[in-house]
Amino acid sequence: MADSKVSPVPLLKEELDIVIPTIRNLDFLEMWRPFFQPYHLIIVQDGDPSKVINVPEGFDYELYNRNDINRILGPKASCISFKDSACRCFGYMVSKKKYIYTIDDDCFVAKDPSGKNINALEQHIKNLLTPATPHFFNTLYDPYREGADFVRGYPFSLREGVPTAVSHGLWLNIPDYDAPTQLVKPLERNTRYVDAVLTIPKSTLFPMCGMNLAFDRELIGPAMYFGLMGDGQPIGRYDDMWAGWCMKVICDHLGFGVKTGLPYIWHSKASNPFVNLKKEYKGIYWQEELIPFFQAVKLPAECTTVQECYIELSKQVKAKLGGIDEYFDKLADAMVTWIEAWDELNPSGSKAANQSA
Amino acid sequence: MADSKVSPVPLLKEELDIVIPTIRNLDFLEMWRPFFQPYHLIIVQDGDPSKVINVPEGFDYELYNRNDINRILGPKASCISFKDSACRCFGYMVSKKKYIYTIDDDCFVAKDPSGKNINALEQHIKNLLTPATPHFFNTLYDPYREGADFVRGYPFSLREGVPTAVSHGLWLNIPDYDAPTQLVKPLERNTRYVDAVLTIPKSTLFPMCGMNLAFDRELIGPAMYFGLMGDGQPIGRYDDMWAGWCMKVICDHLGFGVKTGLPYIWHSKASNPFVNLKKEYKGIYWQEELIPFFQAVKLPAECTTVQECYIELSKQVKAKLGGIDEYFDKLADAMVTWIEAWDELNPSGSKAANQSA
Numbered sequence: 001m002a003d004s005k006v007s008p009v010p011l012l013k014e015e016l017d018i019v020i021p022t023i024r025n026l027d028f029l030e031m032w033r034p035f036f037q038p039y040h041l042i043i044v045q046d047g048d049p050s051k052v053i054n055v056p057e058g059f060d061y062e063l064y065n066r067n068d069i070n071r072i073l074g075p076k077a078s079c080i081s082f083k084d085s086a087c088r089c090f091g092y093m094v095s096k097k098k099y100i101y102t103i104d105d106d107c108f109v110a111k112d113p114s115g116k117n118i119n120a121l122e123q124h125i126k127n128l129l130t131p132a133t134p135h136f137f138n139t140l141y142d143p144y145r146e147g148a149d150f151v152r153g154y155p156f157s158l159r160e161g162v163p164t165a166v167s168h169g170l171w172l173n174i175p176d177y178d179a180p181t182q183l184v185k186p187l188e189r190n191t192r193y194v195d196a197v198l199t200i201p202k203s204t205l206f207p208m209c210g211m212n213l214a215f216d217r218e219l220i221g222p223a224m225y226f227g228l229m230g231d232g233q234p235i236g237r238y239d240d241m242w243a244g245w246c247m248k249v250i251c252d253h254l255g256f257g258v259k260t261g262l263p264y265i266w267h268s269k270a271s272n273p274f275v276n277l278k279k280e281y282k283g284i285y286w287q288e289e290l291i292p293f294f295q296a297v298k299l300p301a302e303c304t305t306v307q308e309c310y311i312e313l314s315k316q317v318k319a320k321l322g323g324i325d326e327y328f329d330k331l332a333d334a335m336v337t338w339i340e341a342w343d344e345l346n347p348s349g350s351k352a353a354n355q356s357a
Numbered sequence: 358m359a360d361s362k363v364s365p366v367p368l369l370k371e372e373l374d375i376v377i378p379t380i381r382n383l384d385f386l387e388m389w390r391p392f393f394q395p396y397h398l399i400i401v402q403d404g405d406p407s408k409v410i411n412v413p414e415g416f417d418y419e420l421y422n423r424n425d426i427n428r429i430l431g432p433k434a435s436c437i438s439f440k441d442s443a444c445r446c447f448g449y450m451v452s453k454k455k456y457i458y459t460i461d462d463d464c465f466v467a468k469d470p471s472g473k474n475i476n477a478l479e480q481h482i483k484n485l486l487t488p489a490t491p492h493f494f495n496t497l498y499d500p501y502r503e504g505a506d507f508v509r510g511y512p513f514s515l516r517e518g519v520p521t522a523v524s525h526g527l528w529l530n531i532p533d534y535d536a537p538t539q540l541v542k543p544l545e546r547n548t549r550y551v552d553a554v555l556t557i558p559k560s561t562l563f564p565m566c567g568m569n570l571a572f573d574r575e576l577i578g579p580a581m582y583f584g585l586m587g588d589g590q591p592i593g594r595y596d597d598m599w600a601g602w603c604m605k606v607i608c609d610h611l612g613f614g615v616k617t618g619l620p621y622i623w624h625s626k627a628s629n630p631f632v633n634l635k636k637e638y639k640g641i642y643w644q645e646e647l648i649p650f651f652q653a654v655k656l657p658a659e660c661t662t663v664q665e666c667y668i669e670l671s672k673q674v675k676a677k678l679g680g681i682d683e684y685f686d687k688l689a690d691a692m693v694t695w696i697e698a699w700d701e702l703n704p705s706g707s708k709a710a711n712q713s714a
Contacts, residue, residue: 284513
């Protein structure tokens, strides 16, 4: 069976880590074995640290539970969420690789329309290794893809593109809906395979889902903070959204690209919409003020590293969102703590970001 | 054979005209009969007006040649291009319908991946009759499509969308490449059927191709001027691009949406790349200044109709592009003439645009 074989790697093990937040045994990895086994896994165990998480044999991994996070970060561990998959961003911080792929443990290998298993990781890597085109929309989608190009009327000066910082993959089967939509459309399934990768244009925001996501850690890592969610916080399920909005305004400022579309994974089970509603309801309300805030954010030209941009953004969050709820004051402080912790664990991080800007 | 039957119409004949620019007998209509026969055709005959163009029996049409254009518009006919498919915009002006579909005479019915003939017109109408979402990107593409919705993190206040002004359809087989790309990749064919419709975000420009295009004439008609091209002009093959850039900045200003993606048509033959290069080369060069111009255009709040926006845009073209070449002076004047001619033929046109703004 082809699936039992391990696929040739499109990137070296030294170049990419796979980050998985979880509270359970990682049986889902069996299906991913041919694609993930060549890489190193960083497992961020959420919830009770005394629980033992089984990892199928043959995978190379390191596992961090809450005790590890507290030990490594000390008081700065306060910026890492607990009892929420937002904890995954700790994995981004401890990785030393150039690229990160993160996936949820309820995501399985999807099939393309021909019935072939999709190597999601390989497609993400393709997306990250080819440029992005945020300054002008190409109607045949990704111009760097085989069989495609820039169409008539696409300025030649823009065809070089810009470095791609983020590759946002999609999901077949259970769509990533909010609680109200889950409640209204409990049976809706995403069955449409859209064979496209596209760059999200500059100055356009989108809802970034953390389920199936890859990024260039050297280019944008410090902006990938998943915020304060879950235990002790007033909201959940906005971790990836928050990271996406922060990341996008920083990519726009620094001239990096963000892609969305392929690859698909198979999202197996919908989370409980009633539980989700409780986590989300403040976010649904606050979001109406967050989006205009992020649409209006201007970062000064002096901010030339991701860290500088992120600290500046934290100040604007405090100044302009603090009035919505004290939560945003706390979040702004946590954003600063996150950067301090990042720089502690990645002493050369600023340099890498500087080179690319 | 299913193809010989006439399809049920998604819009009444009173609501839509099909505009076809041509220099030859319209045999290509045979393949479109089931889809086009229920509608009225406006044929704009380019080139020698004494040539007789055959239209297959059973189609309801009116045909305008250059003599007709000169007779109807008098001195204002100078704004309508000759010996270039840009002449098609005369058809938009003489139509009295709410919607326009325009198609080139070398475009045939494409097949979807299941092998079924694609009713391009029906898909365009769906695109135009559902809202667009230019203010925030939905990662599952068109949220109004069956089986799709807005994803988690999409602000609820933006889910109503905005009126759709333009539906830009794509092409299988011969891609719409510029002459240099045609020369470099003579054998490239577009075989990828991307099953998506998406809104081009606000403030993002794109290369609008006139080959397979539908729009709401009441909302945006006066902005659909295809410029001065062909006979006596220094460029060709930038007619649809020009219209697309003007239209997009006006849609962004007035709050209308522009969609691209489905439906596909089958584009049968590549035009001659050497001839195209001659037509395009100045455009390829000028384009590098046009795009920054359109990216920076600001229309004043007082401009609340398409006509007002378009006249204002013509002034900015004259002021800011006139220095590139005297052609842009002439083009700016022609933009004004176009609006004068439009208003003469459509005395209530401004009113319609006002209602929607």
